[in-house]
Amino acid sequence: MISSDRKIFERGSPVAERVISYGALVEKLHIIVFTRAVSAEFERFENKNLGRNISVYPTNSKNKWQYVRDAYRIGKTLKNIDLVTAQDPFEAGFSAWRIAKKLKAKLQLQVHTDFLSPFFAKESFLNFLRVRMARFLLPRASCVRVVSERIKNSLVVSLGLPVTKITVLPIFVDTKRVRDASARIDLHLRYPQFDFIVLMASRLTPEKNIALALRAFQKVAKKYPKTGLIVIGEGSENHTLGLLATNLNLQGNVIFDGWQTDLISYYKTADLFLLTSNYEGYGMTLIEAASAGRPMVSTDVGVVGDLINAENALICAVGDETCITQSIRRVIENKGLRERLEQAAAMAIEQMPERSNEQYIKKCVQGWQNCS
Numbered sequence: 001m002i003s004s005d006r007k008i009f010e011r012g013s014p015v016a017e018r019v020i021s022y023g024a025l026v027e028k029l030h031i032i033v034f035t036r037a038v039s040a041e042f043e044r045f046e047n048k049n050l051g052r053n054i055s056v057y058p059t060n061s062k063n064k065w066q067y068v069r070d071a072y073r074i075g076k077t078l079k080n081i082d083l084v085t086a087q088d089p090f091e092a093g094f095s096a097w098r099i100a101k102k103l104k105a106k107l108q109l110q111v112h113t114d115f116l117s118p119f120f121a122k123e124s125f126l127n128f129l130r131v132r133m134a135r136f137l138l139p140r141a142s143c144v145r146v147v148s149e150r151i152k153n154s155l156v157v158s159l160g161l162p163v164t165k166i167t168v169l170p171i172f173v174d175t176k177r178v179r180d181a182s183a184r185i186d187l188h189l190r191y192p193q194f195d196f197i198v199l200m201a202s203r204l205t206p207e208k209n210i211a212l213a214l215r216a217f218q219k220v221a222k223k224y225p226k227t228g229l230i231v232i233g234e235g236s237e238n239h240t241l242g243l244l245a246t247n248l249n250l251q252g253n254v255i256f257d258g259w260q261t262d263l264i265s266y267y268k269t270a271d272l273f274l275l276t277s278n279y280e281g282y283g284m285t286l287i288e289a290a291s292a293g294r295p296m297v298s299t300d301v302g303v304v305g306d307l308i309n310a311e312n313a314l315i316c317a318v319g320d321e322t323c324i325t326q327s328i329r330r331v332i333e334n335k336g337l338r339e340r341l342e343q344a345a346a347m348a349i350e351q352m353p354e355r356s357n358e359q360y361i362k363k364c365v366q367g368w369q370n371c372s
Contacts, residue, residue, distance in 0.1 A: 001085050002071055002092040002099075004034040008056055009045055016050060018361065023054040025365040030081070031056045032074050034067040034092070068095045075099035083108060083372040089115070089134035089141075097137055106142040106372045112171075114301065116154040117279035119318065123206055135159060143371035145364075147171050147282040149306050167367050170303070171282050172360035175349050178291035183268040187230060191255065194228030196332050199270035199294075201263060201285050202277070204235030209299075209319070211237075213276040214244050214254065216324035221253045224332055229254045229274075232266060267292035271338070272331050277301050278318055283308070291349050295341035297327040307352065312344035 007015040008031060023029045035045045035058040045058035059070035068091055075084070076099060085108040086096035093109045100107040111134075114120065121128045138144060138159055144166045146152050152168050155161045187197050198217070202208045210231060217229045231241075231254065238256070245254045260266060267273065273289035273296045280302030287303065289296055296313040298304055304315055314330065316323035331338055 001029065001031045001087075002034075002075075002096045003031055003087050004067075004092060005087075006033060006035055006045070008033055008050075009048060009058070011050075018357075019054060019056075020050055021358070021361045022365060023051055025362065026368070027053065028080070029054045030075075030078055032071045032095070033058050034064070034071065035059055035061065036064070037062055067091055068098075071095035072098045072102075076102045078103065081105045083142075083368050085368060085371075086110065088112065089137050089144075090130040091133075093137045093141075094133055097140060107140070108143050108145060108368060108371045109138055109141040111138075111144060111146045111151050111155070111281070113281040114148075114151055114154065114279040116151075116158050117301075117318075119207065119278035123278075141165070143167065143367070145169055145367055148303050150302065150304075151281065167370075169360075169363055169367065171284050172355065172357055173284055173287045173291070174357065175287065175291040175352060178264055178267065178288050179293075179346075179349070181264045181268075183265040184262055185265040185269070187266065187269040191228055191230070193226065193252075195226040196224065196228070196272070197270045198227065198229045198272045198274050198328060199266055199289075200229065200231045200233075200274050200276075201266065201288075202233050202275070204231070204233050204237045204241055206237065207278050208235075209276045209278050210241050211244055212319065212321055212324065213274055214241065214248055214250065216276075216321050216328065217254065218248045218250060219325045220328050220332070221250060223329065225253070227253065227332065230257055230266065230270065231255070232257045232260045232263070234259045263288065264292065267294055270294060272297065272328065274324075274328070275299060275301075276324060286313075287349070290345035293342045293346045295331050295338050296345065297324065297331065299324075307348055308345075309348075312341060312348050314341070 005015050007013045037060045048056045057074045061067050061070045081103045083106045084096045084100040086092040087110050089109045115131055115134055121131045146168055147170050152166050267289050273294040275298040283302030286308050298313055299318045300315050314327040
């Protein structure tokens with residue numbers, strides 16, 4: 001397995017626990033993790049065993065441009081490998097492809113983001129190169145795992161991948177836990193200045209397009225000044241988005257609440273959930289919001305069009321500020337619409353097949369076995 005998730009090294013972390021679950025279902029699991037020789041926290045990672053049959057190897061690269069080379073250096077020395085799997089069809093995927101060729105093993109590439117969205121390549125030159133890399137690698141994979149029907153269809157149409165090569169396995173969301181949990185905080189008690197609260201939960205990064213939400217919300221707040229937008233999350237655009245909110249005179253209406261561990265309370269006590277991303281692989285927060293019975297306004301990304309659709313949410317084209325503004329106003333103004341969306345979202349979640357985390361892990365491993 002080729003990964004970039006350094007939390008694998010943190011014993012007891014959800015990632016480490018998930019890896020241990022994988023290991024229980026295979027004979028041997030080797031994990032190569034992209035790491036810097038000296039991280040920003042001046043932490044050096046060491047080879048580690050997670051249980052009797054799981055070995056984790058950091059690349060400890062001088063810089064991120066050497067991740068691929070260093071992963072290959074480690075991977076080519078491993079023995080008796082049946083399958084190499086990578087969490088993306090980009091740098092990790094390229095490392096996995098080289099290792100699989102060297103070891104004469106099968107190759108599984110996973111696709112967790114909609115890289116064929118035009119917004120992905122436009123975001124940066126690196127993303128432009130990643131699209132080229134993915135187009136080269138995916139036809140060479142033995143099998144491909146994607147997280148949504150949207151991505152599967154784009155790979156079939158744009159890359160000509162055979163449907164039989166692709167498995168759709170969405171990210172696991174514990175919908176029952178969200179549905180059954182009680183709210184420990186109430187946003188309306190915490191922020192009594194607001195009559196109506198809109199919630200966003202995401203990384204504050206360019207592809208999430210929080211700026212679009214702020215511009216749309218400025219128009220909402222002019223008509224409904226006691227409406228609040230609560231944004232939870234952290235990211236590279238923290239400062240930029242704070243300045244934009246100030247420039248739009250939204251200091252009294254927008255609150256950046258940082259990252260929170262108790263997301264369920266936020267979902268359950270907000271009045272509306274908003275997502276304005278340019279692209280998503282899946283859109284886990286939409287599933288969580290629907291599980292909490294929230295009405296939703298979303299751009300047409302990720303799981304939208306599948307489980308989340310026009311029957312249970314208000315859907316806007318990517319970047320459509322006018323639609324976002326009008327949709328939020330509709331939900332504020334129309335209590336009947338709010339109640340219909342809440343009920344339809346809850347029904348959509350009820351129709352999802354029952355799946356526990358253990359079943360999800362087994363599905364992942366079954367995908368490896370079928371591929372190899």
